[in-house]
Amino acid sequence: MGKNFLMAGFGGQGVLLMGELLAKAALLENKGVSWLPAYGPEMRGGTANCAVVIEEEGEVVSPLVFEPEVLVAFNKPSYLKFLPKTVPGGIVIVNSDLVDVKLSGPVRQVFLPANQACLELGSMKAVNIYLLGALIALTSVVKAETILGVLKEVFGPKGVYPLNEKAFWRGYDDAGKRANHVETVN
Amino acid sequence: MKVLMKGNEAFAEAAVRAGCRYFFGYPITPQSEVPHYLAKRLPEVGGVFLQAESEVAAINMVYGAAAAGARVMTSSSGPGISLMQEGISYLAGAELPAVIVNIMRGGPGLGNIAPTQADYFQAVKGGGHGDYRVIVLAPANVGEIFTLMEKAFDLADKYRMPVMVLGDGILGQVMEPVELPPLKEVNPPPKPWAATGKIERNDKTRRIINSLYIVPEENEKHLEQQFAKYRQIEESEPLHENFLVEDAQIILVSFGTMARIAKSVVLKVRERGIKAGLIRPITLWPFPKKAFTAASIPAAKKILTVEMNGGQMVEDVRLAVNGRIEVDFFGRTGGMVPESNQIMEKVLAIAREVE
Known part of the structure; x- marks a missing residue:
């Protein structure tokens, strides 16, 4: 069955958009895909998460993700809530600027200073795209060029695309550098 | 596209x-x-x-x-x-x-x-x-x-x-x-x-659309x-989807998105050699009763209805099998979704019972 992704953070961090961009890229590569937001009474500053399932061939069986294989934790509450649910051997991508604890678990944890990196690039609003870059570097679930095509389409060729392109590659490179010495805490 | x-x-x-x-x-x-x-x-x-x-x-x-x-x-x-x-x-x-x-x-x-x-x-x-x-x-x-x-x-x-x-x-x-x-x-x-509209139609007949049948005899006839x-x-008009039911000893029954979670459970328990299948009613009324005849599910030993409620469609499943096979139920209610692992545990328990 397909690969399960869960992205979680605060409302306003672009969590749902990150999932949507990933889903769009998967569709462009003719994969089966589903995107499901947690649609509770969420608001800016509240919790937000979305589940993406990508199937190499055929349609997605179930769009619900109870136990992610890949978790992107944008903040501490999400990290604390979903890391214990991540499957053994799964990947947990952590925004270390907003997570000041470390849980143990049979998963690969990659800590990345997403806020700081995006501030250096010019805007913290690109944190979701930075983490998307990291996710692609660590999972290769879709090609980087496919994602960039989607970013260009969604953000427009001028506008905020250049910043987001930079954030994508920064996340991609940072994760690549750390991928060789990721922490597997047992 | x-x-x-x-x-x-x-x-x-x-x-x-x-x-x-x-x-x-x-x-x-x-x-x-x-x-x-x-x-x-x-x-x-x-x-x-x-x-x-x-x-x-x-x-x-x-x-x-x-x-x-x-x-x-x-x-x-x-x-x-x-x-x-x-x-x-x-x-x-x-x-x-x-x-x-x-x-x-x-x-x-x-x-x-x-x-x-x-x-x-x-x-x-x-x-x-x-x-x-x-x-x-x-x-x-x-x-x-x-x-x-x-x-x-x-x-x-x-x-x-x-x-x-x-x-x-x-x-x-x-x-x-x-x-x-x-x-x-x-x-x-x-x-x-x-x-x-009589004028638009250019005829003199009246079209009366009403649900009032004040004479009981007429209402009964209607x-x-x-x-x-x-x-x-x-x-x-009944419609349903069968998934791996031919040799299934345990038949899950679910509708809508719940059926997709149930289908993922069928695939998971099949990996462990448990013969499970899924019937997904597509028309809820008319209920697809024929999906539950002995000929339709020849290997069935037990049925498990899974719903996002306290147990509703399970009554129609029981009517359809009419006591021929035991029908069990698993559900969560109030806006909670039954998780695949919870359903799987239930199926595994039934599998031990059926063996």
């Missing part, structure tokens, strides 16, 4: 492509994208979108448009659908075709906006007052929303009765790739009964005609 589309938007676009040109409704989570989408879309195709002052008003506007021969729909969720029940009963009584979408949310009462299947009884067993049926269809993914919405309008016209399409918050909010069916000319069947129609529907 496939596009990514949200379930709620698919209900709306599918209606347009099925020839629906009139929508009357009132917003409520988790289905508000349906009216949102149609507010923009219907004027583009010469249709009418109207946000009514209440669900009660909306369903009676649906009644009016249906009486005039239009392809018309409304959509709502739990509390709004409850408000519409009087109108739905009137539609049934007056033999008017209309499509009602219910994207179910946690109840009873105000409840919450989380996904549920708790309106199964309300949809399938009547909902409003009086002796009547509505056809109930339950899509499980965004692609199927398109096929079943078209079917809903066709069945409504064919049998002159309301058709309900039942989804849950997950189906409304999920985004999936879908191949849009081509925009085609839709020609609904002629409606010689419709109140289209209802006997309806029940003859219902028997015909029960004979020719």
Whole structure:
């Protein structure tokens, strides 16, 4: 069955958009895909998460993700809530600027200073795209060029695309550098 | 070319492509994208979108448009659908075709906006007052929303009765790739009964659309005609999907998005050598009874119905097997979704029992 992704953070961090961009890229590569937001009474500053399932061939069986294989934790509450649910051997991508604890678990944890990196690039609003870059570097679930095509389409060729392109590659490179010495805490 | 589309938007676009040109409704989570989408879309195709002052008003506007021969729909969720029940009963009584979408949310009462299947009884067993049926269809993914919405309008016209399409918050909010069916000319069947205006028709006959049968003998006769129609529907319209049932000793039964979680459980337990299968009713009324005959599930030793409620469809499953096989139930309610691991534990326990 397909690969399960869960992205979680605060409302306003672009969590749902990150999932949507990933889903769009998967569709462009003719994969089966589903995107499901947690649609509770969420608001800016509240919790937000979305589940993406990508199937190499055929349609997605179930769009619900109870136990992610890949978790992107944008903040501490999400990290604390979903890391214990991540499957053994799964990947947990952590925004270390907003997570000041470390849980143990049979998963690969990659800590990345997403806020700081995006501030250096010019805007913290690109944190979701930075983490998307990291996710692609660590999972290769879709090609980087496919994602960039989607970013260009969604953000427009001028506008905020250049910043987001930079954030994508920064996340991609940072994760690549750390991928060789990721922490597997047992 | 496939596009990514949200379930709620698919209900709306599918209606347009099925020839629906009139929508009357009132917003409520988790289905508000349906009216949102149609507010923009219907004027583009010469249709009418109207946000009514209440669900009660909306369903009676649906009644009016249906009486005039239009392809018309409304959509709502739990509390709004409850408000519409009087109108739905009137539609049934007056033999008017209309499509009602219910994207179910946690109840009873105000409840919450989380996904549920708790309106199964309300949809399938009547909902409003009086002796009547509505056809109930339950899509499980965004692609199927398109096929079943078209079917809903066709069945409504064919049998002159309301058709309900039942989804849950997950189906409304999920985004999936879908191949849009081509925009085609839709020609609904002629409606010689419709109140289209004596002058326009240039004839002198009156068309009276009413559910008032004050003489009981006449009402009984009217209802006997309806029940003859219902028997015909029960004979020719049931639909279901079978998944690995031929050799299955344990048969899971689920509808809508719940069936997709159940299907993932079937695949998981099959990896462990457990012969499980899934029956997914697509029409909830008429219930696909023939899927449960001894010939249809020859290896079945036990049935497990899984629902997002406290146990509703399980009663129809029990009626269908009529005591021949034991029927167990697993569900979560109040807006909670049964998790695949919880269902799997239940299936594994049954497997040990069956061995």
